[in-house]
Amino acid sequence: MAFEVLDEHEQGEQVQKWLRENAASILIGIGLGLLLLFGWQQWRTHRAQRHMDAAVQYDALSADVTKKDYDAAKAIAARLKSDFADTPYAVLAAMREADIATERGDTEAAHNALDWAWQHAGIDALKAVAGLNLVRVEIAQTKAQDALDLLDKLPKGGFDATAAELRGDALVALGHKDDARAAYTDALTHLDQNAPNRSFVEMKLNDLPATAVASVEKKGS
Template sequence: MEQRTDEEQVQRLREWVGEYWKPVVGGVVVGLAAVLGWQGWGSHQEQQARAASGQFDAVTEAVESGDLDAAAAGVDALTSDYKGTLYASLANLTLAKAYADVERYQEAADALSWVANYGQDAPTRALATLRLARVQWAEGDADAALATLTSSEPPESFQAAYLELQGDLQSAKGESAAARQAYADALAAMDVNAPTRAAVDRKLAELGGPAQDEQAS
């Protein structure tokens, strides 16, 4: 009886292997392909990051040497080939500053607009938006700068800076009440030890301090 049982088990094993060997082997193959595919994707990402880093270094070197045309060509390559990387945003920010330093404001605004729209993360986009508003103000267009600042809600870490610049713009436009409110809101959004707090306090004082309802609150 035991011999027949052993034979039956062997036969059942043969039948099971015959029936299920394809799915089992297929599962193993799929698993290996997934692992190897993930490793291949990771290697591809690493190669992309190295290439983008090298291109960014070339942009910074061109900026430092004063060759803004070469820097602009490098930025174009980065935004075309490595759009989703932080290096593309950093290169545009670097180029924008170089343009602003020589008062090529429209070109600076173009570079900053790219980052404001396509930057990899919210803080990077917020920084570009803040700088874009400053460039627009430097061009003499305070209305455009205000529109840029109020076009989106910045991350919490940028709220005070946005509100301070908003106050500056409104003060320049002669909108004292609105500027006082913006400065008061900026102070409320700041840490008590923020290095720019004294400057905002001074600006608010120069406009007569907070409005009466603000003082009462």
């Protein structure tokens, strides 16, 4: 019994000795931990405030677009891209800026705005939307090969029908009618029978000339 008490006493002395020798390190570790925790909370608060400020700016941009005050909207878009580039609102603002440029017939400005959105989008869904809109502009600018290259880089999922349809458009522009037919057919497989744009894709498919094999078979009959 005395041996057990002595062991416990010795262990207690060793613990106290260790605490005395390492007190400074322990206090420094606790202090660093508190600083890191405080810094993390401050960073989260700052980030939340930035997102809130960006949201307010984007709401003002949307209001200006509704009023057709495009110059004011472009100014806000520029500010969002400059000061809030790490937020989704800057990407959305760039896409609205591209809409304004497209409405004015300025495809180059639209391309620049959408390229910025594509480069800065950190969310796959936003990146896909920005990329698809950029593909449309590149096809309109007769940059069909660039459009095809960009389609290959888009995040997968969620926009398969649109991506396939645009691939068909780019292939038609390049004169690859058979490949375009396959792309439009693929787009239709991803569209519901009641999808509003299904008839438009079917029209594009039906407007393509018959395939070379079908033409030969028709002549042979």
